[in-house]
Amino acid sequence: MIKDIGYLEILKTNPGSSIQDLGRIGLGKWGIPISGVMDQRSYQWLNHLLKNNPNAAILEILQPGFKCSFDSFTTIGLAGAQAEVKKNGELILSSIIKIKPGDKLEIGRFILGSILYLGIAQGFQMEEILDSRSFYPKITAPSMLSKGEKIPFFTNQSEASETFSSVKTKSDWFQNKSLTVYPGPDFDSLSSESQTSLLESDFTISTLANRMAFQLEELMPNSIPERMTAPVYPGTIQLTSGGKLIILMRDAQTTGGYPRILQLAEDSISILAQKKPGHHIRFHLKNFD
């Protein structure tokens, strides 16, 4: 198959739009974060719908007010947040959309969820840096998409003859308040009162929530001393000396010195990624068999 290049041009975007795949695994030894899509569950579903490679790069959109155009034939797909999406001014209801040269796509209001994924047949073809296309400051330039940016993809020069299922993606799973956690190395150092309140109270996502970490509003009493710097991962929940709970997300640094009290299950990271400041969560402890 001839792989000609087509381009998606960004006509309008708010801060936070980026290209992501599964990120950089194996480079933590140089202090390089894993990065990658915030909500892996929606990402995997989307690449599955598009019959893509499981690591195909997609566009991660964190805010409404996004507009782009295409200069070639392709097929795109949407997953994650439920949003008002229009193609050439007309409301789109399907998850899979066939694209012709000159088509314009507009993302309006988010109805449910906070991250929308725009995938494309065969994935976006940005340059790979250190084994990944995932944006990350100081590693990729740019580290965020802006107006005028052109993102390459492979086009087949004619309308896609392949049929894609036109299912409507379900997204009620991320309304779940309960997040599955495993006990972290410092969980046992918490007092039994702290353990109880950690597992039996609701917590609120604060406005300090980004690709690096989600901080919670409620404070927890903490008498655990700071630890020797140790590895941390997306999903690690730290308790700072001031009693703040910090849930590390995909762009998290590779090591940290705060006590590690819990670790989120992989699917719960995806659920959390779709939540907004003000939303409530509750931790559900699961032990290893």
Place this chain on the structure above:
Amino acid sequence: MRPSLRQISPFILELYWEETPSDELLEELISWELAIKTQFEGEVREIRKGFQTLSCLVKNQLNPDAMKTWSRFLESKIKRSPLPNTLWEIPVCYDPEMGKDLIDLSRALSLDPEKLIELHSGPTYRIHFFGFLPGFMYLDGLDPQLHCPRKSVPDRKIDPGSVAIGGSQTGIYPTESPGGWHVIGKTPIPLFDKNEHPPVFAKPCERIQFYPITKDEFDQIAEDLKPSKKS
């Protein structure tokens, strides 16, 4: 000295030690790191180090059987891997213009700035691992006279190349970032290059030493490191 094992998530496990960080502990860590790479080749996707921890991200979910295999492996006798002798000399300009907290910190520690510089550039430091930021080295070997609390209010912006002290540690900021350590100088040497593989020049377990340079020397080195223009 023997590691204990704990599970962090269905795909992450950790070997950990209670001993205080030292060259001996580091040698123990890298010996186990090599043994893991040999024994679990293809199964371990990433190994990360902390001062007392070695963590492994694995491909297949860690069920009870897999954990038993790991426990048994930790009982085995492994080959020692000695630490390398490589020593990197890193030029640092300790001029207060580049080390904006040098004067305040020397006052807080009741030391002359000259004494502080001498104590900082005297020892050799061992790189235990990289973390925090891409290319940031965790170093062991700071003189206890230079230990000091981190800033209560972190700086919003620290220049790349800044050499700083925080708690019982010293380090170099490879890229611009916020930071809570006291900046005492700056190196003109780039610490992280995303276009290189590996993107850093020094490796974990190697040693570094800082040597003082003047502002003129700093400018000269910075100039020499610029890509030369073909006439």
